[in-house]
Amino acid sequence: MRHIIAALLMISALLPGSVSRTAAQESAQPTTGGTTVHVVQRDETLYRIALRYGTTIDAIAEANGIADPRYIAVGQRLLIPNAQFNAPGALITHQVMPGESVIRLAAAYQTTVDQIASANYITNPALIYAGQDLMISQGAAETADARILYRVQSGETLPTIAVKYNVRLNKLLTANNITLTTPVFPNQRLWIPRAAADSDATDLPLPLTSYAIAPIPAVQGQTISIHITTTGPATLSGTFMGYPVQFITQDGNQHFALFGIHAFAASGIFPMQITILEPDGTQTALTERVRVNDGGYGTETISLDTELNDLLNPQVTEPEWERVAMVMSAFTAQRYFDGLMGLPSTGAITSQFGTRRAYNEGTLDSFHSGTDFAGGPGSSVVAPAAGVVVLAEELPVRGNATIIDHGWGVVTGYWHQTEIYVNVGDVVTAGQIIGTVGSTGRSTGPHLHWEMWIGGVQVDPMQWVQQRFP
Ligand SMILES: [Zn+2]
Incomplete structure (x- = not known):
């Protein structure tokens, strides 16, 4: 059993998308008697808290003697009667990773672009950025397409894809009308049925197959590492915050860069521009918006x-x-x-x-x-x-x-x-x-x-x- 848990932890650590439930876990403490205590976090409203636990504003207001539901304080402890974790439509926090788009996130979480946009006060869904925390109402769209289109990566097999997406192998086969002996090859498109919440929601242009920045959000005065994988040999160049991003390529398709963010750099959201040059001369340009936080230096x-x-x-x-x-x-x-x-x-x-x-x-x-x-x-x-x-x-x-x-x-x-x-x-x-x-x-x-x-x-x-x- 311990081995299975360890293996699952390893798999989830390897998934490209990162779903943060830590805020919910840290702020919610089930107590004896079936009541949950929720500690109000920054930017939370009673509406969002009610959504998260599948309950109503009125129920929380009544349980806590709140006269005006508009006024709750950060750090305030709220009793949540009949809290339902992972209730359909419950709000979860998703930290945006490079290459992710609102459209793909909506598909992965079985919700709609409108839901994500309105829950996060987003007026232009094209302007999300890596490191952004999005509130997403998982499973909110009853009619949402409960499958996503996936591009097979080098070295993957049907069983490894099934494990990666936490779907049963036979459901994966049925969704694509194939058998276990059907060969799969890199860049082949496969339907992933009922994608798990923490599935890959990236929409990277070819020849990119993965794009990771760590840590994210970036911080003034700190180092970030960038790791990009391409389908085949390529040469990468880039710029961020006015400085060049210098890549080292290994095995032809693994590209690494280390980037220092100046201690006096402004905090905010900045475009990271990457150009991929393939041996046949094809150029692909990609701009990823990346959040840089204040270092809080004294x-x-x-x-x-x-x-x-x-x-x-x-x-x-x-x-x-x-x-x-x-x-x-x-x-x-x-x-x-x-x-x-x-x-x-x-x-x-x-x-x-x-x-x-x-x-x-x-x-x-x-x-x-x-x-x-x-x-x-x-x-x-x-x-x-x-x-x-x-x-x-x-x-x-x-x-x-x-x-x-x-x-x-x-x-x-x-x-x-x-x-x-x-x-x-x-x-x-x-x-x-x-x-x-x-x-x-x-x-x-x-x-x-x-x-x-x-x-x-x-x-x-x-x-x-x-x-x-x-
Ligand atoms: Zn010194």
Whole structure:
């Protein structure tokens, strides 16, 4: 039994569409006696809550002594009498993935475009975006076509498709008027009967067969990875937020890109433009709207004494910045990093990435471009991932500095060290000691400043300690 559950969890984790029932699960707690307690979430109305639990506004209002159903508060606990989970028409939350359209979502959830549009105040259904949370009334359309058209992908068989869509194999065969011995081939169209709620609702143009962005929504100052699969060999290029999206292609049809979102980038919805060039010259352009959230970074003021103040002089800082930016913007096709990154120091974190900074009562026009670790002078600086040393020298502002190129546009820097143990050209391994903590350069005390650039943009390196890329 445990194996079956584990297998099902694995299958659901592999499905491209992502259905979030976490909000419902977190906010709804069944109590003894058959009553459910619902904690009101942001943007919820009594109408939506009633729909979700298959009950009425009046029933909830009466059970909770609410005089005016227009006024409920976020965090308020509501008793839901006779709550029905997964009731027909119950509202669920679906997070939009790249390539999904309202039309396909309506088909997958057996509802209508109008229902999705009105429940989410959407005036133009073409303008949904990846990372958007849509309220969808599952099964609301009695007359909706209870099947979707599916494009077979490379390596798939009828049984694997049946498992993927949680449909019985014989229903899949009947829906397509075929037998188990009928050969299926990539790009063949198949009807999937009564698609499960978490089925693929994407509508990608050929030659794309999958398009994933993670994490989604994207966040200011963080890295996103893009993984696109095509039916055959292709070359991909793209742009997002004014920067190029640089792809690495493996096995001809697997395309990966890492993209850094600037800490000062605006939050909002931005078009990611991808162009796919096939060997015969066919070009396919695709624009996907992607949500970028605010990083919620704090502010701080740094006081530098008169001596260090000279290191705020642009004539000192600018040439060093240009040199460092050039080295940190390297793009090497070989990938050295593998899996999660380690920490470069065992010291406590004393300053996070992204904090808006003012120096000596100046304006908050800079931000902390890395993560600071406390550490006694002489404690080890460790390479968090494999790579090639591309800079190892003393700089006026950054002190004794080391820069490691990890490949695929991922470059990390280590500032203010006492000693540097590596030389330019050295190949370092994850966990290798590369230097010692110090207070050289523009520093107010012994610490290691760890910095990461992705495709020429400074990002939060700690994300890489917690999330596996690509
Ligand atoms: Zn720092």
